[in-house]
Amino acid sequence: AQSVTQLGSHVSVSEGALVLLRCNYSSSVPPYLFWYVQYPNQGLQLLLKYTSAATLVKGINGFEAEFKKSETSFHLTKPSAHMSDAAEYFCAVTEGGSARQLTFGSGTQLTVLP
Amino acid sequence: DAGVIQSPRHEVTEMGQEVTLRCKPISGHNSLFWYRQTMMRGLELLIYFNNNVPIDDSGMPEDRFSAKMPNASFSTLKIQPSEPRDSAVYFCASSFRGTSYNEQFFGPGTRLTVL
Numbered sequence: 001a002q003s004v005t006q007l008g009s010h011v012s013v014s015e016g017a018l019v020l021l022r023c024n025y026s027s028s029v030p031p032y033l034f035w036y037v038q039y040p041n042q043g044l045q046l047l048l049k050y051t052s053a054a055t056l057v058k059g060i061n062g063f064e065a066e067f068k069k070s071e072t073s074f075h076l077t078k079p080s081a082h083m084s085d086a087a088e089y090f091c092a093v094t095e096g097g098s099a100r101q102l103t104f105g106s107g108t109q110l111t112v113l114p
Numbered sequence: 115d116a117g118v119i120q121s122p123r124h125e126v127t128e129m130g131q132e133v134t135l136r137c138k139p140i141s142g143h144n145s146l147f148w149y150r151q152t153m154m155r156g157l158e159l160l161i162y163f164n165n166n167v168p169i170d171d172s173g174m175p176e177d178r179f180s181a182k183m184p185n186a187s188f189s190t191l192k193i194q195p196s197e198p199r200d201s202a203v204y205f206c207a208s209s210f211r212g213t214s215y216n217e218q219f220f221g222p223g224t225r226l227t228v229l
Contacts, residue, residue, distance in 0.1 A: 034217070036220075041225075042222060042223075043118075043205055043207075043220035043221050043222045043223050044157075044205070044207075044220040045220070046217060046218075046219070049217060090157065101147075101159060101162065101170070102147075102159075102218055104156070104157045106156045107156060107157070
């Protein structure tokens with residue numbers, strides 16, 4: 001069975017500081033991993049995805065994530081936070097194949113301080 | 115290209131009333147998912163369809179909830195009778211099942227308030 005754990009339900013950073021949002025997964029087969037962002041009163045938008053190609057994945061808005069199999073992690077980073085990055089971020093996993101469901105983490109609320 | 119369309123965006127109703135939420139997936143997508151999001155429980159998958167056929171409805175909370183997908187371009191989620199604990203944001207998402215992974219595209223959601 002697949003699962004996702006997001007460490008830290010709330011993260012605060014100063015504008016211009018590094019953003020690091022943590023995600024660990026559990027999967028019985030090589031996983032496909034995703035980060036979604038949800039702005040207030042909106043649906044979820046795909047930031048980036050890992051689909052077994054390059055382990056360092058670049059997404060929109062300057063975000064990137066690195067797949068580390070040995071650590072079962074897929075942490076999301078951005079070198080310099082912007083006020084517009086304030087949102088909730090969800091990590092998700094699927095085992096692909098016949099298991100088409102995404103399993104989402106509980107989300108991390110990112111606050112960017114001026 | 116329009117994304118996933120949901121209606122209504124907001125719904126306020128009284129306990130005991132029937133509520134119908136609507137979703138139009140992205141054209142060409144053949145998988146459709148209904149989610150519920152609350153502060154207490156986060157994002158929960160309620161049901162999903164492949165090629166208009168319900169595949170897994172184990173997330174549907176109880177018999178008061180039902181979902182249909184009569185064709186590839188339309189799905190409904192119905193709650194009858196509604197209860198205050200059903201208050202949540204309901205999201206519809208669609209994907210193309212031809213890929214080995216499952217990138218889902220989400221609609222803007224319907225915010226349901228049951229008084």
